[in-house]
Amino acid sequence: MDVSGKVILLTGGTAGIGREMALQLKAKGAEVIVTGRNPERQAAMREAGFEVIEADLSNAAGVDALIAAWGARDLDVLLNNAGQLIEHDFRKGAVDADLSDEGIYANFSAPIRLIAGFMERLKARKEAAIVNVTSGLAIAPAARQPVYSATKAGLRSYTLSLREQLKGTNIKVIEALPPVVDTQMNDGNPMKKMPADECARQIVEALEKGRDEANIGMTKALRVAESISPSLARSVTLRF
Template sequence: MELAGKVVLLTGGSAGIGREMAWQMKAKGAVVVVTGRNEERLEAMRKDGFVAVAADLSSAAGVDALLDVWGDRELDVLVNNAGQGVDHDFRESKPDPDAADDCIYANFNAPIRLITALLPRLHKRPQAAIVNVTSGLAIAPRAGSPVYCATKAGLRSYTQALRAQVGGVNFQVIEALPPVVDTQMTADRKNKKMPPQECARQIIDAIENNKDEANVGMVKVLKHVHSVSPAIARKVMLRF
């Protein structure tokens, strides 16, 4: 896909991987609308020439509010990048079920709701794409993040089935699987982290080269190990 001139709705676009994708897409000539929850970051994006919409996608009301703001605008590319983590480790403390619900909605329900609402207008475009950002943890889970991993695995399955339904030569359905990336969500992680700029570059490369998946960085290795032995991949990642 040639990004020049395309209208892009990029959720979670005011920080981390999303912000870097927004900048790189804009540099390629796309018109990028970003969403986020932090008004200070959104205002910074506006000052840099982006349309930035405040949207909390952890509830149906937040998704519907974003759709109301979008109205009947044309759309070429929907990037479901917004996501949130949640502490859910019984070894540490009793998890908060309400926080788990927010995570499930933001990471899984919200992308489905946006796709359901926006797919008809995407189909009207000569060339269009849906990009769902999951995680390497969608392939094999990490013990300390069962809810987050489950949402990403669910979105991975949804993306694969959606591609079989509506994907085609002029309509891409892409899954992006980042590794551990240096963002606010991973600030307390001690692992080696990929710079968000490089992660964004690899995802955009997949869009431009009509790939079904963007297996970013070390996720390529994980996917290979999983193809050889899912049990080994799970054993390694559960200790990650």
């Protein structure tokens, strides 16, 4: 896909990988509208020349408000990037079930609801794409991040099924599986981190080249390990 002139809705586009994707897509001539929750980050993106829609994707009302705010405009690419990393480790004490519910909705339910809400608009375009950003943890989970791992695995499964449903249509379905990336979300993660701009570059490249999957950085090695032995892949990630 030539992204120049394409209208792209990029959720979670005010920080981290999302911000870097927004900058790169805009530089290639795309019209990128981003969503975010943090007022300061929203203001910074507006100053950078982006349209920003404030959106809380941790509940159905927030998703529906985003769809309503989009109005009647066209949409060429829905890029589901927003996500929440929720602390959920019983080894550290009690967990917050309400926060877990918010993370489950933001990471799993919100992308599905957005896809349903924008499907007819995407079908109306000559060429369109849905990009779901999951994680290497969709392949094998990390013990300290069970909710995040489970939601990303669920979104991966949904993406595989959706791609089959839309086979032969104008809509390309792409999954991006980042490794641990150097973003605020991973500030406390001791693992080696990929620069956010490089991760973003590889996702944008997958969109441009129409790939089904973008296995990024260490996720490539994890996919190889998983193809040889799923238990081997799990033994690697479960330690973290």
